[in-house]
Amino acid sequence: MIPLKRALSSPVGRKFVMSLSGIALVLFVIVHLLGNLTLFFPGEDGENFNDYAAFFADLGPVLYIIELGLLVVIVVHMAWGISTWLKNRNARPENYGTGQQSKGGPSNLSLLSKNMIFTGGTLGIFLIVHLWHFRVRKEMGSVKEEYGTYETAGGREVADLYAMVEGSFSSPGWVIFYVASMFFLGFHLRHGFWSALQSLGAMKPEWSKGIYAIGLVVAVILAVGFMGIPIWMFIEAN
Amino acid sequence: MAKETITVHLKVWRQNGPNDQGRFETYKAEDVNVHMSFLEMLDVVNEDLVRAGDDPIAFDSDCREGICGTCGFVINGQAHGPEPSTTVCQLHMRSFKDGETITIEPWRARPFPVIKDLVVDRDAFDRIISAGGYVSVGTGPHQDANAAKVGKPLADRAFDAAACIGCGACVAACPNAAASLFTGAKITHLSLLPQGKPERSRRTRRMVHQMEKEGFGNCSNIGECEAVCPKDISIDNIAKMKREYLRAIFTDS
Ligand code: FES
Numbered sequence: 001m002i003p004l005k006r007a008l009s010s011p012v013g014r015k016f017v018m019s020l021s022g023i024a025l026v027l028f029v030i031v032h033l034l035g036n037l038t039l040f041f042p043g044e045d046g047e048n049f050n051d052y053a054a055f056f057a058d059l060g061p062v063l064y065i066i067e068l069g070l071l072v073v074i075v076v077h078m079a080w081g082i083s084t085w086l087k088n089r090n091a092r093p094e095n096y097g098t099g100q101q102s103k104g105g106p107s108n109l110s111l112l113s114k115n116m117i118f119t120g121g122t123l124g125i126f127l128i129v130h131l132w133h134f135r136v137r138k139e140m141g142s143v144k145e146e147y148g149t150y151e152t153a154g155g156r157e158v159a160d161l162y163a164m165v166e167g168s169f170s171s172p173g174w175v176i177f178y179v180a181s182m183f184f185l186g187f188h189l190r191h192g193f194w195s196a197l198q199s200l201g202a203m204k205p206e207w208s209k210g211i212y213a214i215g216l217v218v219a220v221i222l223a224v225g226f227m228g229i230p231i232w233m234f235i236e237a238n
Numbered sequence: 239m240a241k242e243t244i245t246v247h248l249k250v251w252r253q254n255g256p257n258d259q260g261r262f263e264t265y266k267a268e269d270v271n272v273h274m275s276f277l278e279m280l281d282v283v284n285e286d287l288v289r290a291g292d293d294p295i296a297f298d299s300d301c302r303e304g305i306c307g308t309c310g311f312v313i314n315g316q317a318h319g320p321e322p323s324t325t326v327c328q329l330h331m332r333s334f335k336d337g338e339t340i341t342i343e344p345w346r347a348r349p350f351p352v353i354k355d356l357v358v359d360r361d362a363f364d365r366i367i368s369a370g371g372y373v374s375v376g377t378g379p380h381q382d383a384n385a386a387k388v389g390k391p392l393a394d395r396a397f398d399a400a401a402c403i404g405c406g407a408c409v410a411a412c413p414n415a416a417a418s419l420f421t422g423a424k425i426t427h428l429s430l431l432p433q434g435k436p437e438r439s440r441r442t443r444r445m446v447h448q449m450e451k452e453g454f455g456n457c458s459n460i461g462e463c464e465a466v467c468p469k470d471i472s473i474d475n476i477a478k479m480k481r482e483y484l485r486a487i488f489t490d491s
Pocket of ligand 1: 298299300301302303304305306307308309310325326327328
């Protein structure tokens with residue numbers, strides 16, 4: 001038996017942590033995208049999107065618990081990721097003079113697989129901006145002032161979040177920022193999805209190629225799905 | 239017919255000892271027979287160096303038939319050179335072009351300090367093995383070899399893992415300098431066989447923790463290790479190690 005604390009910092013256990021938190025985040029992102037699809041069919045005054053948002057707001061304290069849980073998962077994924085990266089850097093103090101050349105064959109060595117810390121770090125920065133942009137501002141009440149209010153089915157006055165999203169994505173700056181960030185989501189998942197399962201040992205040699213291919217599909221669907229929203233709304237607005 | 243002799247320019251890592259800074263030095267190898275192995279080509283270069291009163295290029299080798307795991311260095315950024323499933327002693331000069339510049343470096347990883355030039359200290363691997371990569375045998379009359387039955391598919395898988403010669407190419411090629419393929423192969427090999435079962439959990443725990451203690455990096459499933467492995471050890475052995483470790487968290491047997 002291995003004490004859990006010891007296991008979670010070991011080379012194998014730390015990857016269990018990365019994998020489980022990563023898979024949880026992928027599931028979250030899938031749900032997030034499904035919800036956001038209402039932006040393609042906003043209905044009158046963006047009622048579909050606003051009702052979807054209101055559903056979560058109506059959860060009250062439960063919403064905060066969910067959000068806190070998500071935050072913990074994100075922080076854990078980042079903390080373990082950064083600590084692992086530092087250890088890995090330390091394991092090779094001096095690189096090869098010619099740089100490393102892949103031998104091809106079964107190797108997945110690529111700019112993407114080598115730079116998970118960079119694509120992940122970019123997503124971390126994106127997340128901070130995104131949360132401020134669409135989450136914190138709402139909490140501070142400035143959205144109501146700027147974009148007006150929406151009346152929910154339950155008769156509550158809430159900030160008109162659809163108007164906020166619509167307003168943001170009528171400006172090319174935000175569209176470019178979101179689209180560019182979602183490239184990094186795709187890059188990160190291209191290696192990450194497969195890698196999460198392999199790190200858990202949930203892999204047979206026969207599956208390996210197939211799951212690696214599914215990783216590409218997942219990465220493309222999620223990235224393109226999220227990119228579509230700002231682009232679509234920008235076209236609608238102009 | 240292809241040319242029988244070629245000339246190559248070598249850029250070789252020279253380092254006098256563990257504490258020396260090290261630098262690349264260039265040599266010209268002329269009229270190299272293309273059927274020579276890479277190490278034979280270096281032998282010829284070394285003979286010239288010795289004749290000129292210079293220090294020969296230090297490199298490791300023993301069997302020179304690809305089975306002992308002693309040889310190995312990085313050629314043009316690839317562990318054991320450009321050919322798949324090949325140790326550097328089994329690599330031939332016909333894999334190179336006339337006039338080519340070939341860069342030669344030692345394995346680079348903190349747990350593999352350079353002893354001299356292309357020779358690195360791989361004791362870290364030995365310590366991982368000593369931590370648990372064995373089957374303890376009590377004294378007394380030895381068992382009949384056929385007493386413990388092993389099915390053919392299982393025997394094949396164990397044998398594939400056992401083919402690891404411990405050369406260290408996996409570490410050298412891993413962008414994280416991880417030793418997961420080596421350790422995974424050893425753990426898989428013994429955990430599949432009945433003789434290895436009693437110490438299964440302890441072995442996995444101790445070998446993985448020793449690997450960490452030695453300062454190897456953490457596997458991020460890039461798979462370059464498998465691509466350079468002269469014995470084609472699959473990263474499935476790493477997945478197996480993960481499962482064994484998970485098991486070892488919860489059980490002592
Ligand atoms: S010298 Fe034995 S494997 Fe190359």
